[in-house]
Amino acid sequence: MKIIMLGAPGAGKGTQAKKIAAQYGIPHISTGDIFRANIKEQTALGMEAKSYMDKGQLVPDELTVKILLDRVAKDDCKNGYVLDGYPRTIPQAEVLDKAVSELNEAIDFAINVDVPDENIIHRMSGRRACLNCGATYHIEALPPKQADICDSCGSPLVIRDDDKPDTVKQRLKVYHEQTQPLIDYYQKKGILKEVDGTLDADKVFDTIKKILEA
Numbered sequence: 034m035k036i037i038m039l040g041a042p043g044a045g046k047g048t049q050a051k052k053i054a055a056q057y058g059i060p061h062i063s064t065g066d067i068f069r070a071n072i073k074e075q076t077a078l079g080m081e082a083k084s085y086m087d088k089g090q091l092v093p094d095e096l097t098v099k100i101l102l103d104r105v106a107k108d109d110c111k112n113g114y115v116l117d118g119y120p121r122t123i124p125q126a127e128v129l130d131k132a133v134s135e136l137n138e139a140i141d142f143a144i145n146v147d148v149p150d151e152n153i154i155h156r157m158s159g160r161r162a163c164l165n166c167g168a169t170y171h172i173e174a175l176p177p178k179q180a181d182i183c184d185s186c187g188s189p190l191v192i193r194d195d196d197k198p199d200t201v202k203q204r205l206k207v208y209h210e211q212t213q214p215l216i217d218y219y220q221k222k223g224i225l226k227e228v229d230g231t232l233d234a235d236k237v238f239d240t241i242k243k244i245l246e247a
């Protein structure tokens with residue numbers, strides 16, 4: 034099963050992608066997590082990506098596409114994957130389509146997690162992230178068991194550099210300009226599914242399971 038998660042920054046793509054990955058035994062691939070891991074390791078890729086991420090801009094397609102294609106070519110992707118944060122532009126979607134169709138395969142679902150802009154700033158200001166394992170929490174909606182400590186791996190939680198309100202506003206602008214057109218793109222392909230992302234995370238996941246198992 035090959036699944037794409039669409040939605041604004043902070044809509045809950047990562048939260049749902051992790052649940053899907055655990056439920057169906059497929060890898061969760063987040064280009065944002067891959068970039069953050071590279072920033073942590075101070076690789077050349079990480080330094081270049083950071084210069085865009087800190088400004089709330091997209092990392093250029095040439096860089097992003099290569100990373101994604103390398104990742105989905107790995108063995109653990111044979112039975113599918115859930116992509117979180119890729120594609121974010123039409124050219125990225127076209128490259129993925131080409132790679133998948135060359136294997137005589139297809140993307141099964143593009144799930145749009147719909148959350149209005151006015152909810153996003155609140156979600157992002159309460160987001161706490163684990164840079165070790167990629168888990169995310171929210172100080173009110175999805176708090177960790179122990180404040181500022183990751184439930185999954187025990188590492189300290191941090192506020193992401195790009196979750197400051199001004200950067201979030203810029204990311205939303207970029208989302209509407211460059212990423213939202215993908216909703217139409219996948220609608221035309223007949224694989225778009227919409228879910229209401231304002232519900233509790235467990236309710237959102239119930240809806241997604243019904244879609245995937247229909």
Ligand code: ADP
Pocket residue numbers: 041042043047063064065066068085086087089090091092093097117118119120121125195204
């Ligand atoms: P969020 O979870 O808030 O949607 P991500 O962790 O997916 O954020 O991405 C963080 C940042 O990493 C983005 O704002 C962008 O700068 C960069 N990034 C991640 N994925 C992509 C992509 N597919 N194309 C371009 N830039 C990306």
Ligand code: ADP
Pocket residue numbers: 040041042043044045046047048049156157159160161169170171172174175230231232233234235237
């Ligand atoms: P994205 O990957 O789309 O950027 P995340 O999954 O990181 O989004 O979620 C953004 C923030 O909102 C996090 O703090 C997360 O804990 C919280 N969150 C996720 N899903 C929900 C939900 N259904 N209701 C309330 N808060 C949520």
Ligand code: ZN
Pocket residue numbers: 163164165166167168183184185186187188
């Ligand atoms: Zn962790």
